[in-house]
Amino acid sequence: SQTIHQWPATLVQPVGSPLSLECTVEGTSNPNLYWYRQAAGRGLQLLFYSVGIGQISSEVPQNLSASRPQDRQFILSSKKLLLSDSGFYLCASAGGGRTPLHFGNGTRLTVT
Amino acid sequence: RKEVEQDPGPFNVPEGATVAFNCTYSNSASQSFFWYRQDCRKEPKLLMSVYSSGNEDGRFTAQLNRASQYISLLIRDSKLSDSATYLCVPTPAAGNKLTFGGGTRVLVKP
Numbered sequence: 001s002q003t004i005h006q007w008p009a010t011l012v013q014p015v016g017s018p019l020s021l022e023c024t025v026e027g028t029s030n031p032n033l034y035w036y037r038q039a040a041g042r043g044l045q046l047l048f049y050s051v052g053i054g055q056i057s058s059e060v061p062q063n064l065s066a067s068r069p070q071d072r073q074f075i076l077s078s079k080k081l082l083l084s085d086s087g088f089y090l091c092a093s094a095g096g097g098r099t100p101l102h103f104g105n106g107t108r109l110t111v112t
Numbered sequence: 113r114k115e116v117e118q119d120p121g122p123f124n125v126p127e128g129a130t131v132a133f134n135c136t137y138s139n140s141a142s143q144s145f146f147w148y149r150q151d152c153r154k155e156p157k158l159l160m161s162v163y164s165s166g167n168e169d170g171r172f173t174a175q176l177n178r179a180s181q182y183i184s185l186l187i188r189d190s191k192l193s194d195s196a197t198y199l200c201v202p203t204p205a206a207g208n209k210l211t212f213g214g215g216t217r218v219l220v221k222p
Contacts, residue, residue, distance in 0.1 A: 042214070043214035046212075049208060057209070
């Protein structure tokens with residue numbers, strides 16, 4: 001079975017600082033990878049997904065970006081964080097087709 | 113209309129009772145469906161997969177109504193440990209965009 005590694009578990013960053021969150025996947029190859037964000041008390045918002053190296057689909061954010069430099073590595077970045085970027089960031093992996101998502105443990109980001 | 117909609121609740125359920133709630137979806141071509149359970153400040157965990165008309169796993173039953181485009185989750189003999197937020201996500205017929213509903217919060221009380 002696959003394992004999704006995310007780090008760090010918690011992060012406190014000042015407004016305007018950069019961000020880099022990394023996600024790596026073990027136990028599968030050529031997965032579909034996803035970044036979700038969950039604001040306090042809210043649902044999961046899809047930010048980005050990727051079906052292969054260098055292939056990124058962006059759903060919402062203006063000041064966030066994602067990259068997939070390797071098959072099982074997915075990175076979420078920002079050049080300048082906003083207060084509204086605070087939330088619980090979850091990386092997820094799926095085999096595609098009709099297979100379910102598996103989630104990492106998440107990173108809780110607080111922008112101050 | 114949102115792609116996936118869920119009653120946010122909370123559903124306050126006495127221990128031992130039955131609770132059911134729905135997830136409606138807009139894409140009629142959705143092929144399969146997944147229910148996830150999310151505890152407070154934790155990542156979602158897969159609860160159940162639904163590939164046809166429904167699925168049953170112990171006290172949990174999922175039922176798919178394709179005509180009305182919703183999937184339900186029923187929990188029988190509720191336990192205190194069933195308190196959580198339940199999220200649904202349909203898989204698209206084409207493409208790989210996976211959009212979750214906002215979740216239904218269930219609180220089981222003694």
